[in-house]
Amino acid sequence: MSNPAIELKNITKTFGNIVANKNVSLTVYSSEILSILGENGSGKTTLMNMISGIYYPDSGHILINGNEVVIKSPKDAFDYKIGMIHQHFKLVDVFSAAENIVLGIDENGKYNIKESTKRIKEITDKYGFEIDLNKKIYEMSVSEKQTVEIIKVLYRGADILILDEPTAVLTPQEAQKLFSVLRRMRDDGKAIIIITHKLHEVLSLSDRVSVLRKGEYIGTVETKNTNESQLTEMMVGQKVELNIERTEPVNCQKRLEVLNINCVNREGVKVLDSVSFTANSGEILGIAGIAGSGQRELLESIAGLQKLNDGNILYHDPKTGKIDNLRDKTPVQIRDLGVRLSFVPEDRLGMGLVGNMDIVDNMMLRSYKKGKSLFVDRKQPRNLAKKIIEDLGVVTPGTSTPVRRLSGGNVQKILVGREIAASPTVLMAAYPVRGLDINSSYLIYNLLNQQKENGVAVIFVGEDLDVLLELCDKIMVISSGRISGIVDARKSTKEELGLLMTKHGGEQNE
Amino acid sequence: MSKNKIHEPLFHIVKRGSLPLWLSWVIRILSVVAALVVCGVVTIVLTGENPIKIYSTMIDGAIGSERRIWSLLQNVAILLCISLAVTPAFKMKFWNIGAEGQVLMGGLATAACMIYFGESLHPVILFPVMIIASILASAIWAIVPAFFKAHWNTNETLFTLMMNYIAMQLVSYFVFLHSNPVGSGKIGIINSATEAGWLPKLGGHTYLFNIIIVAVLTIGMYIYLKYNKHGYEISVVGESENTAKYIGINVKKVILRTMFLSGAICGIAGLLLVAGTDHSIAKETVDSRGFTAIMVSWLAKFNPIYMILTSLLIVFLEKGAGQISTDFGLNDSFAEILTGIIIFFIIGSEFFVNYTIKFRQKDKEVSK
Structure with missing residues (x-):
């Protein structure tokens, strides 16, 4: 040497x-x-x-x-x-x-x-x-x-x-x-x-x-x-089991149907180009792609945060069998339709949570509107906060700690915990383990798996292809705003996904 | 030590972890003490006066007699009221620097009601008309920039600032129309004979009514921001507009509603100033308190209860400083220098609450 x-x-x-x-x-x-x-x-x-x-x-x-x-x-x-x-x-x-x-x-x-x-x-x-x-x-x-x-x-x-x-x-x-x-x-x-x-x-x-x-x-x-x-x-510091227990999907039914959606952003760039896919209940649909290929816009379109130029987003209600079109609806209108859509956005502290607020107030984001009272009710959010801290092992001095003081993994547990607590029928998670340690990552994977077993349609945007292949049932690859392929996660390989990721003239600037 | 010379920097700045509350207050109080010492040195060097005498004059000027105490409290009330008005907007990160104009518009509406309807309307009708008119006038002044901000994302800072000048010119024109005696360029005391439209003197104290109204507003604003759903929405929009949208808050609506409230409270401040204190109106009626209020609100970290302290501090310093300049025959500017030094130290203390300075360690060889 x-x-x-x-x-x-x-x-x-x-x-x-x-x-x-x-x-x-x-x-x-x-x-x-x-x-x-x-x-x-x-x-x-x-x-x-x-x-x-x-x-x-x-x-x-x-x-x-x-x-x-x-x-x-x-x-x-x-x-x-x-x-x-x-x-x-x-x-x-x-x-x-x-x-x-x-x-x-x-x-x-x-x-x-x-x-x-x-x-x-x-x-x-x-x-x-x-x-x-x-x-x-x-x-x-x-x-x-x-x-x-x-x-x-x-x-x-x-x-x-x-x-x-x-x-x-x-x-x-x-x-x-x-x-x-x-x-x-x-x-x-x-x-x-x-x-x-x-x-x-x-x-x-x-x-x-x-x-x-x-x-x-x-x-x-x-x-x-x-x-x-x-x-x-x-x-x-200890032995870790790095296994994701993937179960076979049971009782899959159409839950969310995205049909030919197009989206042009403010700069006039086409960020979503004729995107179509179906997310089934009881299944994890993975989305792979180079960062900035349209993943964010896709999830935000479904959540009612993105204006679409074209296309439809159909929601199949599991109870009534009714089909609602979510296109051009605001998040409130979507909720009023009875659609229980949970969304863990990529930008945790900039979108999913408010960094300067404490854990209780962050829990309240989802629930504060309930009830006719003029005043906010902090009792239920506080109980929920305590429950999540206990169930997911969040390390925090208390429920009144500002979220930004917590480490990345704990912030993510709070966000995922809150979104799952709403007992969703569709759960979308964008890069939910980014920046998390191994133990927390596997905790999140298991939570997603549990939701899948409960019959939730899970959409998981990930960056680690090994994890996508291990966790998901189907993987959809997005490249420059277009779907370049939907593959069976049990049969595909990293190389195949890598090729699909750059299929459409490849790379897009962020 | 190795052969080559080591140039470790003399000190570097390190962020503190969380600091116990009492210690942060010790730092703040020490900063005031330090400010007084520096002021003392500056006083001796520049004027040769005894600083202790200067300070006691200051205290005397602020609270030296019953009349002075009432005047102090009245000024605190008005400043606090305007500070309360700007607070929800600032919490929403809407930089409303147009409180000056908004208050002036409220005052103008009040004065107009007093002049036009003072003789003709019965007090039972006159007062509600004054209240509604002043609130509406100010609220319109606040809503216009909010509307443009909400729909076209215009810069609210410039917009609200410009609205101030329009308000001042409107008042100038109004004063020109109604100057009394005609041609004097002043309005003088409105309805001095009948006192129509004057706010009531509770227990013979001219200012007590103002003070009570502002006290109620303070508590109301505290509850509104902390426990009301609107207050919660204001915080969310202020902290992160994306989160607000994500959660389904109608951001435009919150901006408009909050600025309406902000303007409405400015209207009340205008009403209290014109109908409760001055009984007259001029371009200078608000006396830059629309801007001072921003400082009061920031210093108190947007907490209405703390704002009682910060507005008291600022009015106290102003009153005291005024007394110094008359008693010692000093220039007005000298008093302002002292006020400036004290406020500089108070704001500067926040640096030491958040950061600490580490000096070069001598025992470099020993590591823990």
């Missing part, structure tokens, strides 16, 4: 009473790919932010090439040849790739895009990036934007690269491409750190894995000597 490129010694960082990192020590060598694995809230990103100069550690040392350094700002990090690729890209939309790459670097005070482009070209050829340097950012897919970000830090001469959850927004095929580029960079002598919580990526890509749990450093293992269950155990 070669020289240590960067060493962290006893790094501690606290935010108020929360300890984000406690005495973390780890070493990254040049010419290696190190995965930092940990559940959400385990302090991975905080640790990396201290290397890249965004936070400053409370105590501890950072050594680069054997010398102790102080990194006070992102500029210091650049000077030490550290480059971080964040989850959210920091690019100027109306500039081309090349312009974004040279932006903010003082090259002898002269701006010569041609010269710079030549040098960028050398880098892209060297590592095998596929990119059109003259393309504008707003015309790019997510994966292209990510490529620009990576070239940007390489152009600045970074020898240590940190990637924060780089595959979260990629299809399996795109992820493979990224991995091969990363391997080439490793062979060139770069030290690469990748933050992730996806185990199979860790195993296929990295040389070593360091695991963090609740801000503490648990240990580092060689990838070739480990396996999924050992890593999970290190991550969670």
Whole structure:
């Protein structure tokens, strides 16, 4: 093994009473790919932010090439040849790739895009990036934007690269491409750190894995000597059964029929294009697709939050057998029809819940209108809050804690709990496990399964294809607002889904 | 220590976790003490006066006599009333900075009723007419920007601000029409002989009626915002319009209804100012209290009960500062400098409630 490129010694960082990192020590060598694995809230990103100069550690040392350094700002990090690729890209939309790459670097005070482009070209050829340097950012897919970000830090001469959850927004095929580029960079002598919580990526890509749990450093293992269950155990601290019990659907009946809906957004872009499908009771219908392919608009159309240009949404009432058209109805009108539609939106704190309100007031969102009284009744919501906290094991100081103070997993439990408490006939959930730890994720999967067994038509928008294949009965793939295929989840494969995801000229900008 | 020199920053800022309530109040009180010390130093340096004397003059100016106490309370009542009016709008994140104009319109409607109907209508009819007219006038002034905001998402800040100037010009024109004596450019006391349309003097105190009305409004607003379904809807719309839509709240309706309420309370403030206090109207009747009210409401974090304290603080400082400038022959501006320093410290204390500063640790070698 070669020289240590960067060493962290006893790094501690606290935010108020929360300890984000406690005495973390780890070493990254040049010419290696190190995965930092940990559940959400385990302090991975905080640790990396201290290397890249965004936070400053409370105590501890950072050594680069054997010398102790102080990194006070992102500029210091650049000077030490550290480059971080964040989850959210920091690019100027109306500039081309090349312009974004040279932006903010003082090259002898002269701006010569041609010269710079030549040098960028050398880098892209060297590592095998596929990119059109003259393309504008707003015309790019997510994966292209990510490529620009990576070239940007390489152009600045970074020898240590940190990637924060780089595959979260990629299809399996795109992820493979990224991995091969990363391997080439490793062979060139770069030290690469990748933050992730996806185990199979860790195993296929990295040389070593360091695991963090609740801000503490648990240990580092060689990838070739480990396996999924050992890593999970290190991550969670106990043995975890990673099984989803999928039952055969029983008594399936048409519950929701979406017929040829079209939707054009404010910018005039067609976000939904002749979408048709049926969701049956007692079944989980999965929706797969690259982020921003129309999943959000689709669910919002059904929930009465999106104006449609065309098409119908028919609801088959299980009790009366009556068929109602939900198109162009407001959420209140839909509820007044007796349709029990529950919706766990993607944007939990921006749509499903109100972050600054306490748990009781958030429970009340669904029920406050009931009754003729002028005043709100907080008694029933309080009881519901207590019940959900107990049933789903929500970690909170009490029912009067503002929801934004809770961790992602607990926020999600509150939201899912409330939506299920309404005993729905249709349950829609968009990315319900995004940002959740393994235990909470499986809790949510089981809740969805329970609803399915109760005869609810469940619609589940997911991003992890492995989970979609394990959990759902049918999977519908959406690509650029069009349905590119509906497959049997028991028979399909990740590769098949990946191909369907980019079928329609592929990629759409968010 | 390693060979190369370490430049750890001298301090860095860290967000606090939750802070016990008592400690946050200790920080706030300390900030007031610190403000008084700084004011004292500024006073000595700039004027050479004894700061203790200045402070006692301030207290004397605010509550030094029965008349002053009544005047203080009356001013608190009006400021509090306007603050109550802007609060629901602000809670909804509707930045209504047009309270000045809305109150003025209420006052104008009141004055018009007093002038046109003061002699002809029986008090039993006159008062309801005044109340309805003032509430409607203000509510219209508030509803117009709300309507444009709800339907076309116009910028309410500019809109409400512009409406202020229209209101002022309308009042100027009205004053020109009815100036008394003619040509003086002033309206003078309306119905000074008959006192028609004057609000009643309870127990001989001119201002008691105003104070009671505002006290009732304060409690009402507290209950409305905290326990009423409308109040709950206002909070949801203010926190997240998307959540409101998701849950099926009619956002347009809530915006219009809330601004109607906001305007209506401004109308009451105008009524109290014209019929209860000034018995006259001028362009300056509201005296920027429409803007000061925004500060009162924010400082109290939109809690009507806390607003009693914040409006009291601000009126107290104003009255005291006024007294200083007369007693010591100092310029008006000096009093305002002191007020500014105190408010700056109070607002600044919130930073220390939310954040703490960590200094460079000397014992770098030892880690826990």
